[in-house]
Amino acid sequence: MPPVEFEKLVDSVAPDEIKLCIAELLSLKRTMPELGLGEPIEAINDFIEHESERHGQSYQGQGRPDLLDRQDLRDQLNALFRIAISEAFR
Secondary structure, eight states, X not given: OOSSOHHHHHHHHSOHHHHHHHHHHHHHHHHSOOOSOOOOOHHHHHHHHHHHHHHGGGGOXXXXXXXXXXXXXXXXXXXXXXXXXHHHTX
């Protein structure tokens, strides 16, 4: 089981204008066999495109941006990595 039920996630974070589209898509997916691609749902696609544009460069690069600036975090992660590697080759 996923840690969060998808419907609860949609109810709590999705904007009202796409909730009905998501509910219809879920209903369709529950009743139809997986047959490949369907027609795009314009409202959902518009939301995804808008959010991608809105966040711009925020999610690009090497994960958490503060890792590049925080030597203490990098040292801790490197130590954890070394432990994992040494245990893997015992």
